[in-house]
Amino acid sequence: MLERHLESSQGLADEQYGFRKGRSTEDAISALESTANAALGKYELCVAVSLDIRNSFNSIGWDHIKTALQKCDVPEYLLQTFQAYFKERSATLAHSHSATGQLEINITCGVPQGSVVGPTLWNVAYDRVLRAQCPESTKIIGFADDTLVMAFGKTTEDVERRINEALEVVAEEISILGLSLATEKSEAVFFKRQYKKRKPTIRLNGADVPITKTMRYLGLTIDEKLKFREHIKEAAKKGQRVLTSLKRLMPDIGGPTEPRRRLLVSVVQSVMLYGAPIWATSLEYSKVIRRELLKVQRQAVLRSICGYRTISYDTTYILASTPPIDLIAMERRKLFQIRRGLTRKTVQEAKGDTMVEWLQRTEDAKKGEWTRTLIHDVRGWVMRKHGSMDFHLTQVLSGHGCFSYYTHRIGKKEEPNCRHCPSTLDNAHHTLVECRAWAAEREELEAEIGQLNIGSLIGKMLSNTQAWEAVSAFAKRTMKQKEALERAQQLEERNMTN
């Protein structure tokens, strides 16, 4: 109710991004990024200083909240409700000196934490800080108690003067609210395109704020060049850590079903994609940085289809129907812009772009010829509504697995010949259509899907669930027998050499 009143009566400053409908941390970071980039675009210099408020939510005075509520014309009945709410919040402490052995203490400050109304009340009281009368060419960005002050200008002197004036005003407003700044926790970044520019000297409450190359802001690492390289590297590391610990919970083969394994992909991806609307474009310029994310994503995706590590990146993405993470990041950026009305693109167009780009990469790919022979309609394959992958089906569709041609290629078998028939070459194609050993299995499969043909196999699998399951069952039965014989023969060889 209060929120609705505040949003409709222009109650809160535009600069407040926290705990408001339709706004997120990404909006706040985006405001920082666009302000800095706009300045750099005009060959100006820009500085951003983050402020840390000590024990913020617990130390804001209730009197300040009340005054602020009255100021934005909150109806009387709402005020009364809050008043009652504040009064009830008293704590009872044991006290040996009083008659009852107890002493009642009224808590007179602190926004009730964990309550629905808490953050909104903070926003109301803190609003005056965000509306502080700062000099021109400065900007304040608030996310709840996270406060960022920015200044820009042609010269270091301009920036220095403006930022210090703005900080003084903001610090004053904060102290009026009875809050205190942890100046030692403040961080500053100086954005510039030209080198050899003197850094501004930044003062906050009489202390120097050091300028560093990077700064943490709302979970993102902001760097002085706004290239987000450091951030993306850290995101990849974090993704790897999450992946490693999740992998430990999930056994490799024959473990969870594909939908559950896919959960791992989505968790790892979402860890890495935080803030993607802001940094996605950076991936276009750096292959090295892109690779860091792709490396981690591929491991997760490979796990979701139980594929061998030798399967190429492009093939892995197709088999798992998951686009490469840099394309997902770009799509996130477009969707963010659509939601904020910054582009005329539609959601469908944004998703269409991803598909077009992905298909292009697939066409350009040099590896994974066998998979591409099978799956020529990549779009139909990734958009399908049924059919999951498992260890055996992935082997047949990738050609990487228990096939002599493959084990020979990776140096684990001397000859590429088939263990089950006189053929001199055993690969996925041989297993599917040629090998005599699987005549019975093939007959069963053909009874379900008709004449077995490499060119139309995937089309049939996509057309109905029964066909998919029949192929999957064929893969399971044949590959299991191949694995068993391989193990037996390897054991025999080992015994003979010993």
Ligand SMILES: [Zn+2]
């Ligand atoms: Zn054979």
